[in-house]
Amino acid sequence: MHFSERMSRLGTETAFNVLARAKALEAKGHDVVHLEIGEPDFDTPANIIEAAANALRNGWTHYTPAAGIPILRETIATHIADTRGIKVAPEQVVVTPGGKPIMFYAVLALVEPGDEVVMPNPTFPIYESMVNYIGAKPVFVKLAEEEGFGFDLDMFADSLSDKTRMVVLNSPSNPTGGVLSKAQIETVAGLLRDRPDVWILSDEIYSRILYDTDHVSIASEPDMQDRTIILDGYSKTYAMTGWRLGYGVMQPELAQRMTQLQINAVSCVNAATQVAGVEALTGPQDAVNDMVTAFRARRDAVVAGLNDIPGIRCVMPRGAFYVFPNVTALPIDQDELARRLLDEVGVAVLSGTAFGAYGKGYLRLSYANSLENIDKALGRIGDFVKAL
């Protein structure tokens, strides 16, 4: 079969492949603990479900304006203005099916073949995939374990060139749980200030899942908002992965172009889901706070449990719901380890290399699972490693 040449450059998200393999094993009767996929195990809060059900009953069953219903764009603009301390108008908001399409739209709208896009590594694999797909070049900045997986700022400064068209930031980070400090964000902004042609894609999808630290957005830094695209959404914060609801916030002219891309791709987000999105941001936030409290307890358990296993070392992440343990002291590499943990002891995790070359020597575990299942997984991993 003939596929377009660009399809050969398109990457994927390994988590979905491992999930499929884990499900196939379960279908054959195996017991699998899922630490591979990045989604909260909680149910969507009841008030949000109720809002969507009512919306369906009340006729929200039609197409909506492509960039989102006005009340949702207003609600999101207010939320981003309040949480980032910036001015945002509803025209700057594009509502998308999940936050992910903002990556695709941003790269399609702004990056030319041959341009360079600077991004962290290890990182969420879709940035690299999109950039390769359109024939541009990803340039990687290492997230070093020794620095709590923050940006290596010297490497970042060296990575900028005349061809740099976009910089991707992701704090809190998938896969490391690392968080960029205010000082680091200021340094990045300082390095970009005299490069007005460089766009910033700031993926802030985990901005509400933070432990002992506040969220800092580069859009809040002087001169940065006009060229920053904030990506955020509902999947992680409100346990709404399956609903597909996210958004980008950007300058109005770019928002119009992204809307045009959306019209070409999906027309608009499901109408009732958009109504639920208003309720999520304006209704009670207790469920979000409870989830973060639960994630913190799980984080503490998983980090302590991994550090108790000889040959594994794990730093304490400050955000998101992932840990990125170092497994270089073990006699097998991260790929074989991930594969055998699933096949032989029923623990689904990802190899660090699913997130780029600097993920070599690491695993990624999502601790968005119950403490009971985390304990079970740690026991199995410990026994497996001891028998190597």
Ligand code: PLP
């Ligand atoms: N950005 C990062 C860093 C993520 O980890 C994910 C999901 O795993 C997304 C964006 C996409 O989220 P959504 O489900 O809203 O498309």
